[in-house]
Amino acid sequence: MTEEFRALIKNGTWELVPRTPDMNIIRSMWIFKHKFRANGLFERYKARLVGDGRSKQVGIDCTETFSPVVKPATIRTVLSLALQNSWSIHQLDVKNAFLHGTLSETAPRAWYQRFTEYVSRLGFIHSKCDHSLFIYKHGTDTAYIVLYVDDIILTASSKSLKDMIMRHLDAEFSMMDLGQLSSFLGISVTHTPTGLFLNQATYARDILERADMLHCKPAKTPVDTKSKLSARAGPVFHDPSFFRSMAGALQYLTFTRPDISYAVQQICLHMHAPHDGHMGALKRILRYIHGTIDHGIYLSKSPSRSLVAYTDADWAGCPDTRRSTSGYCVYLGDNLISWSSKRQPTLSRSSAEAEYRGVANVVSESCWLRNLLLELHQPVRKATIVYCDNVSAIFLSSNPVQHQRTKHIELDIHFVREYVARGQVRVFHVPS
Known part of the structure; x- marks a missing residue:
């Protein structure tokens, strides 16, 4: 507390001013915390003198309260x-x-x-x-x-x-x-002779504890192979706030766990109105995490600096909206650096269209990564390779002819053709 107070005084944090009738007075309070490392070991005591946010009035005492954060x-x-x-x-x-x-x-x-x-x-x-x-x-x-x-x-x-x-x-x-670097944002960083291992085991254990599933039976996969859940999967879940809290926590766990990205995306579609079936799917993910709690992502000293991406999509997979879900992953050399699983914003009239939209998503991400690497003074010299398992989508990416079945596709999706023509992107077939 003494250290905190001295820092406040040293930085000239406040100055006393006369109180005016239109002022909303916000009381101050002390917050005490135990700070732990990513491996769960105690690091230090922390004391903070803060304003009580519950007494603030939006629009008078605060407007935007966020800070930019890194991707x-x-x-x-x-x-x-x-x-x-x-x-x-x-x-x-x-x-x-x-x-x-x-x-x-x-x-x-x-x-x-x-x-x-x-x-x-x-x-x-x-x-x-x-x-x-x-x-x-x-x-x-x-x-x-x-x-x-x-x-x-x-x-x-x-x-x-x-x-x-x-x-x-x-x-x-x-x-x-x-x-x-040993821990960052709750992520444990383990150094090895050939690279770094990023892991969120402590955070995952906290999620399981909050869900009272520390001693549950592990599942071998995060999602089953049955049809996707509809918006009304069983009775309405009795505690929607708990469901949203757990789903939000799992979203942050995908920082080092691309293996649960798709499963988490599926349950997050129902955060606004969760049913018992959705909670069952969330518990399935937690059971999988329990059995793979030490899993993470490994970054190695890769000799290659090429960008290689993989994309896939299901066609009309959502039972309610009939929209497709597309996903991708992007490698820089041997290292997986970006991935996503997302429901497409519009309906696709064919599997080729759904796959082509998936290709457009990963090409967009690859373009951003190429620009990022250029800013970092580590430019990618070769074309980005994109692998897709749909031959029709590959033809669409390079063929400028508008066919009857493709003329309705928005022009912004066809930016893929421009990058293919420039030689910055090459789309190849890969078996399912």
């Missing part, structure tokens, strides 16, 4: 590049991050703006692909900063550059060097 694919891409270049990866923590902001309004995102302005003065360029990524390039010296609110990943091409950046940051802000 998961950006984190995996930066880590992959650091491994390929044999750069050290450090983790920094900012003490009292929000207090470092200089307020120009009553409720700002001041910390993010202050940090952005300062690292720009150090020579970092703000990424256009991801607003929480900062890139430093001077001659042969390269460094990346990934910012997630007040957690920072720093990787640099040399120890002297890394030390220089950390000295500047510590002089401007109150920084804590946590050493080599």
Whole structure:
């Protein structure tokens, strides 16, 4: 508490002003926490003096209350590049991050703006692909900063550059060097001779405990092979708030678990009105997690820097809307860096159309990744290879002739043809 209070005074957090009749007074309170590492071991005690959010009035005391956060694919891409270049990866923590902001309004995102302005003065360029990524390039010296609110990943091409950046940051802000990256956003990072293993076992165990399923019988797969659940799968579930809480928690677990991405997407379709059948599907995922709790994703020092993607789709799979679900995964060299499972926004008149929309989704993601890698000064020299199991969709991606069955497809989907014609994307067949 003393350390927290001294930081408040040092940063000039408040000044006393006369109370006016139109002021809404927000009381302050102390919050005490035990902070744990990603492996579950106790790290330190934390005390925070905060304003009681329950007494705030929206529109008077606050408007937007979010901070920009880094995309998961950006984190995996930066880590992959650091491994390929044999750069050290450090983790920094900012003490009292929000207090470092200089307020120009009553409720700002001041910390993010202050940090952005300062690292720009150090020579970092703000990424256009991801607003929480900062890139430093001077001659042969390269460094990346990934910012997630007040957690920072720093990787640099040399120890002297890394030390220089950390000295500047510590002089401007109150920084804590946590050493080599070991945990980030509740994700455990294990270093091996050939790469990094990302795992959320502690977080997964917390989810199982909240669901009272720590001792359940494990399932071998996250979803069964029966028909998809409809919107009215059995009686209405008695506790929809619990269902939403569990589904939201599982969404964050997909950060390192692409194997549950599709199953989680299916239950999230019913968060607005869950039924007993949907809860049964959610429990199936939890049982699968119980049996695979130590699973995660491995990033290795890959010799290749090519982008290779796989995409697939089911046609009219949703029993209620008859919309299709498409999914993809993208590899940078040997490392899986991006994946998605999503219901398509419109109806498809054929399986070829559904697959073609899936190809368009993964090409869009690949274009973003190519631009990101270009900003990181690690451009992809070869065309992105996209594998699809539908021959008709492959013909659609390269054939400019409009047939009777395809002339209704929106023009924005046909941007795939443009990238194929440019030679930036090549679409090939792969067996189911």
